[in-house]
Amino acid sequence: MEVRMKHLLNPLDLSVEETDRLLNLADSIAADPARYSHCCTGKKLATLFYEPSTRTRLSFEAAMINLGGSVLGFSSANSSSASKGESVSDTIRVISCYADICAMRHPKEGAPMVAAGKSRIPVINAGDGGHQHPTQTLTDLMTIRSLRGSLGNLTIGLCGDLKFGRTVHSLINSLIRYDNVKFVLISPKELRVPDYIRDDVLEANHVEYKEVEKLEDVMPELDILYMTRVQRERFFNEDEYLRMKNFYILDAEKMQLAKPDMYVLHPLPRVNEISVEVDDDPRAAYFKQVQNGVYVRMALILTLLGIDTSNL
């Protein structure tokens, strides 16, 4: 009956069924966090952050502390043994002597996978370069599901830099596994989703999608709007940037075009792509998303450690 995974490296490591089970647990935790406050007593989480990511690191730490466990680790490479030339494989074997589970953030793609190969403890990929960031994806899924009741029958707008946006690619890959999900891809031409996403993921799976350049044009049809940042330096030239920059800034005016139950998500941090005036709109769900991130990580830690919560 138990989930038989040992590590979480890629959101797709989890089947739809395993994902559902994890999100169910996260929902139970959200409903009554105190009930889980002793589940990890005596357990230790190592946070191995080879590059800083305060939000993600603190979310993991809050999750483990909420479960009654403890945390140790490092928050940037220059305060780690990496600077002495140690391999990730050796580091994880050392950390296996110190902790019961670890979350690894690394600028190099695949580093957590290499670590998992040598680890005696579960490894959670907390972001590896432009590659994967599975706990962000699980957070997004939990948030969408809790707002709408399910992950199917959904028109989701993905807005901003869809070319380099790791979270967007993972979210597409995860959502196509559910029924009747339609994607509206909103971006400048030069920042459209990569060919392999369009051809190998969307087309190959006969998923309904369209690509547009302007957020305003599609607002009324969206159930979820997932905003991401568009960096100025990504544009081909300054003229293009000036012409289009407002297309990708969500403000109160654009929100008026949306359905009354169209929720806005964002992986954060934001810069100016969502105007602060939107924060007070009840449809703004990005801070709720942050809170869900803690619950999802609690559920994940419990699951990977094989802790039975059925008779709490």
Add this chain to the structure above:
Amino acid sequence: MEVRMKHLLNPLDLSVEETDRLLNLADSIAADPARYSHCCTGKKLATLFYEPSTRTRLSFEAAMINLGGSVLGFSSANSSSASKGESVSDTIRVISCYADICAMRHPKEGAPMVAAGKSRIPVINAGDGGHQHPTQTLTDLMTIRSLRGSLGNLTIGLCGDLKFGRTVHSLINSLIRYDNVKFVLISPKELRVPDYIRDDVLEANHVEYKEVEKLEDVMPELDILYMTRVQRERFFNEDEYLRMKNFYILDAEKMQLAKPDMYVLHPLPRVNEISVEVDDDPRAAYFKQVQNGVYVRMALILTLLGIDTSNL
């Protein structure tokens, strides 16, 4: 009956009555710290230090741990999301999902106030630029009160850089609220207290004070001597520095001029403004002050979290 504040941004946020209540609680804690060791079980303190301040950060951490709570956070801006351009307002909303209370240190004046405006958890200003450092002031007040029995009827010497010294200004502002406190302001001419302190605080409130240049001249009349550092680069010229530098160095010889119950305080770290030979003098209270800092922060955390300690 409870104190109805939510944040502590400025020492003057607390009325005299609230301050007294907080110091009473700090005294109770000092008398029997173990009694309070489970008051914050399951609670989390976030230490958001946008600039390093080890002493202050560790004092907060020790305080929370002493109460049975946990700590998470960051100790410098470059390991935080600030480097990704996130606003303090967004950061605090994220942190509100991770912790129950936070202590924020920031190089920019007013940052903790901005944070408090958007926070769902109590924010403690742990120092904002040259502006405020209220827990240092509360520590000073607790130390003076515990050494002398009360905060009134006191002649206090403030020595060193009185122009830029944030702790000195806060202490003056807090102490004028008590009866019969006389200030002896000991500094080079160019480092006297700013006009607004002299005119708007001391003169306007008819507080007795005098300004002198030489510590030796006033030692016998002091009940408390609050030392601070004078940085060489603050002097107008090298000649001035050489002429005066010894005026502001407290040594065993100068201590002989003082009353037998004149206590010496210092916010630390010191460089050479108190000679180490003074450390063994029973009147040296600066390390006691450090210990009190932990108790005051314990009391503050309990108060801001609204934890009832009346029936422990």
Add this chain to the structure above:
Amino acid sequence: MEVRMKHLLNPLDLSVEETDRLLNLADSIAADPARYSHCCTGKKLATLFYEPSTRTRLSFEAAMINLGGSVLGFSSANSSSASKGESVSDTIRVISCYADICAMRHPKEGAPMVAAGKSRIPVINAGDGGHQHPTQTLTDLMTIRSLRGSLGNLTIGLCGDLKFGRTVHSLINSLIRYDNVKFVLISPKELRVPDYIRDDVLEANHVEYKEVEKLEDVMPELDILYMTRVQRERFFNEDEYLRMKNFYILDAEKMQLAKPDMYVLHPLPRVNEISVEVDDDPRAAYFKQVQNGVYVRMALILTLLGIDTSNL
């Protein structure tokens, strides 16, 4: 009956008897760590790392957490008050108000000793420059003893940079106190043990030893092989380096020359001086050594805090 030391600055601070007692406790902990999981409830360890050393720091933190205690501290000097010019003596007096015991790593030899002189809490030297690193030595001793049953009657090969290798010198100094320990010193000529080790330690104590240049020549006679790194820049010239570099790289082929019960130790991190193919050899004990490091530190913390574990 109790061990009457207050600090651990040098491995030789512990008599042979005290070392035995400590290692016995470490063995008991290794046999059943959970039994000790509440011994330090309410106690705090300060990790004062004036230079980064993730492995050592996390080993101490894991040790304290395993005992039910808490940890606070800093992991590099630039996030500490040291950058404000505070002396180690003042810092330790401040830390004495925050924690019950501390582990100090410092780039300057003797800094932990200076701290111990002013400390109100036990100070553990977690490495001071090229000087001492007593908890590494205790880890080495525990590992050798647990693998072989005792610390006497042993032929130990020390291989690599024996001139600058702090851990090697400490290990020699500790092992000569046991009966019938023979040393085989394997290094390039320019990286042999310093004269004072050869003359004042080995010769003066009539300890049997030999110095050789090639690991292969002595493999069959060793009971323990303690590997360390040889840095390329330590060689006199590039030709020498090219001629000899393989002499000091342990691989599966060289392991075939060794006894079936010859164990390999290494203080880690390694770079390439032990080929990864050796990791799967049951005689590879360097990751076991890491685990023992946690147990030794748990035993040390208990001992220095004077916590009675006799009736657990």
